[in-house]
Amino acid sequence: MTTQNLLVELFVEELPPKALNKLGAAFSNVLAEQLKAQGLAAADAVVTAFASPRRLAAHVTGVLAQGADKAVQQKLMPVAVGLDAAGNATPALLKKLQALGADVSDPAAAVAALKRAPDGKAEALFYDSIVKGASLQAGLQKALEEALAKLPIPKVMQYQLETDCELPGWSSVNFVRPAHSLIALHGFTVVPVKALGLTAGNSTQGHRFEAQVSPVVLPHADQYDEVLKREGSVIASFAERRAEIVRQLNAAAAKVGNGARPIDDEALLDEVTALVERPNVLTCQFETEFLGVPQECLILTMKANQKYFPLIDASGKLTNRFLVVSNISPDDASLVIGGNERVVRPRLADAKFFFDQDRKKTLESRVEGLSKVVYHNKLGTQGERMARVCAIAKAIGQQVGGDALAQQAEQAARLAKTDLLTDMVGEFPELQGIMGGYYARHDGLSTEVAEAIEDHYKPRFAGDDLPRNNVGLVVALADKLETLVGMFGIGNVPTGDKDPFALRRHALGVVRMLVEARLELNFFELTRQALTVFPAAVVQDKSVELDEFLVERLRGYFREAGFSIAEVDAAIFAQKLGHWSSIPARLQAVRAFAALPESPALAAANKRIGNILKKAGEVDAHVNPALLKEDAEKNLHAVMQKLLPESEAQFKAGDYTASLQTLAALRAPVDAFFDDVMVNAEEMDLRLNRQGLLKSLHVAMNRVADLSRLAA
Template structure:
């Protein structure tokens, strides 16, 4: 049976731009999966998704007009239930066969057609039938309905369709946007499917203004994209349209010259791709006087409000030119350029006004106002929160740098949230911290405090930079710890995919700062030290919070390429200095490569089980109670090897420490071969358990090596 390629397009009004790519991929993917499940498309069929502002489409290769018939064997019931003592069909069997569509007019013949075979418990009756393969008409109808039903629609809207019946009336349709056209072509043949009140045909609409024809007729499935581009002035493929925009952006920047480049923003590029059908990049500019405003403000207003691409010079500084991705390509683009320049000017003027107004008040003068801003109904105002952050920051700074660092950190913490009360941050919340840094410099507070205020939200996302100086590092740590300890203290924990206070991100931020800066701070002490700042507002939930942080750390380490065994072995000990974790992991990996590793890990697991059953064991060994030569040899080896391993451990050379301990393999193996640990004599048993406890303590300072056992 020959196959043809299939094209399905749903033509609609403008789709939500931020959801377009996901909608296009989901529509095409579900449609193809359903066709494959029905046997109308094979495993080698290739699906291509198309998504433009006004259409979702899918092209599927090698689609059959009819699926192959399929032989199906169905278990009916045990023989003892289906047949009586004489071998005749019981009423239960006849009823079952009738439900399956079998001819039961001759019960004896019906029974003869059945197969008998064991099903693992007893002999059962099986019915063979031939299921007729689905036709493309019915199969595509089902697949299309499923593809529409499973679309990840952000918000459904309802609209009315006029009915085709003799009596006039309206029917209600629920979809992401009103649909106006449906195309379904198998090769060049229209498949008569229906959806959203539409019947499939072979024509669609092109660009609103630049299509060559009002009705774009698609000759066959394979000519869809080319015909739509040629006659409809639409690039149907999201990926091709995105690549074309990126190409034009680079070309326009090169035409401007002087090493300028468009700002890199994948999310903005995706959104603009979802807004245009035929991209045309144009160069625009604004008055240079606006460059006196912090460039973050100008960039944000151009990107967020206008979907423009600002141009940066070779040093990363904003220029007075920007790029617009237009949806039309007039012969004279001056009107389009002028219109965009007029539109952006009031936005930039607003930013300049906010910046000028904000600088009329110092950050210090805004501190009192934080006491009127509610942070959380159980945790008080932003003013109260600031006081907690200050207390936590001072304590951390005293440990890291003494009184000088504590004083600078206190100043930065007191002012860090004041920019929340500025007009600029009120308009653009994304600029919190950044604007605080600008205003701090304007107030003459110096770069150290200004940078700390700007950086105290860092790291804001995965891969973000850490704070630039120790003051910023201290305040950022204090800020994230206040959030974590406070939210855990009132039981406001993340659940599933819901994390409204970004506690997972805050935990990863704490981990990164402690680990990457190798700070000499113990995690449990750090968490416990933050609790008193809350007074009686919270319960102490630091054990659960520590577990939460170690879970985040484990996930992060696995993403970095460490194995689950390595991570479990190190984090089982919950090391307090997170800067040590990667060194411990490296030591564990090096140890695991040693020939002695497997035997020592297995022995360590065995020792752990023995000690667990024994209960509270004292790591004490009496020489006079060592009877067997193997236990004497093990004790001697411990006295010889452990001091050196401990010295290496204390010096932070974890790899050398574990490699030194590898010398214990032979005496450990001999001990378990020759010595009965649980001897009948109590003193011998306790002594041998003490020997194993000493061994266990020595072996597991870097990591729990039993986790490496197969």
């Protein structure tokens, strides 16, 4: 059968920019999957998605005009139901065959054409038939309806469409935006499918202002992007349009010089790509006096409100130039440039005004106002929350750095939320913490405290930096612990994919700070310490559940780093682990140990020892050499006397890899012990002595990691 490439385009009014790329991918993927499922396209057919502000399109290679006929076998019913005692067809069987379109004029011949095959404990009748392949029109109609139904539409709108029948009237259509035309081209041929009240043709509209012709007529499915670009002045491919914007942004920045480069923001780039059909990057500027405002404020207002790309210099400082991605390319761009400069000026002036006004009051003077801001109806005000974070920060600071750090951490925690009451943060909530740092410096506070106020929300997301100094680490840790303990304590626990208070992100932040900053703090003690700052009547003690939640985030963190589940569990479930800062070194030791030939046998032995000791109950790690009777247990004890002190010394020195590798020499004596020695001997003194020997060995083997987790 011959094939042709297929092009389907839906032309609509401006689509939601933040969802455009996802809509384009979903439309093309579902359309192609449905065509493949109906046998109209091969499994390896190439699918190309197109998405611009006013169109969704898909190009599929190798599509058949008529699907191949397929042999289908259908189960009818058990033989006992379909045939009587004489082997003749029952009325139920004949009715079923008739419903399937089979010829039942000769019942005996109809029965003879059936097949019998085992079906569970009984035998069943099966009917073989040939199903005619789907026509392209019918198959594409079904595929198109499915593709539109499965679009991840953020919000559906309803609009009226004039009917195309003889009687005048209007029909209601539900879709993300009003649709105006539909294309379905199979090679040169139009496939007359219908969707959203439209019948497919071979024409569409180009750029609103710069199209060369209207409408744009497509002669062939393979000429879609070429004709649309040439005659319609539209780059239909999202990826191509995005790449063109990047190219123009970099070229425009290079012309500015001084190492200027556009701000790096993938989300902004995607959104702007979804707003223009044929991009034209222009360079604009604003008055240098606005550079006295914190650059984060200026960058945010230009990106969020105007979709501009601010330019920063080689040192990372904001310049007074910015780039605009225009949707038109006039011969004289001065009016477009001037218009964008006029639009941004009031925004920057507002930011400057807020900054000047906010600095008239100190952060300390705003502390009292926190008591008037509700944090949570069950957990009180921001003032009450601030007091709790202060208490936690002071206690952690004392453990990490003594009185000096405790005092600085308490001060930073007291002021960390005060920028919520400033005009700048009221206008730009994304700047909370950042503005607090600027205002703290203006108030003459120390660099450590100012940076801690700025950083106390960190890490905000996966891959974000940790706070820059110990004061910031302590306050950030206290802030996240207060949130976790409080929310768990009132029952706001994440379920499934729902996590409205971002508790998983907070927990991962705690994990990262304890591990990456090498804070020698016991997470078990931290959660209980944080619980003490809450009134007993406000929250319940959910420490056990919170511990499990944190450990699960810890396991996920190291699995993301490339370690196996067995390696991670071996490291984090070591005996008397203490603090998490040692886990990376333990993991490296576990990986090195697992590569040794002795590893599987020792891991299995360790698991066996653990089971023996678990059944024995409380066992004293003490060995009486006089009670060692068998050669195998004497030999194991002698080797342990030599190797265990060496391994312990390496452990105390922090050389976990060497500590485990030293124990690898125990494989042979351990194997011999289990081959030749009965641990649970009838004589109680022998039994206890052998259990004590195994207890000593178990403690030593699990000091770095729980090696039993490596057992298959």
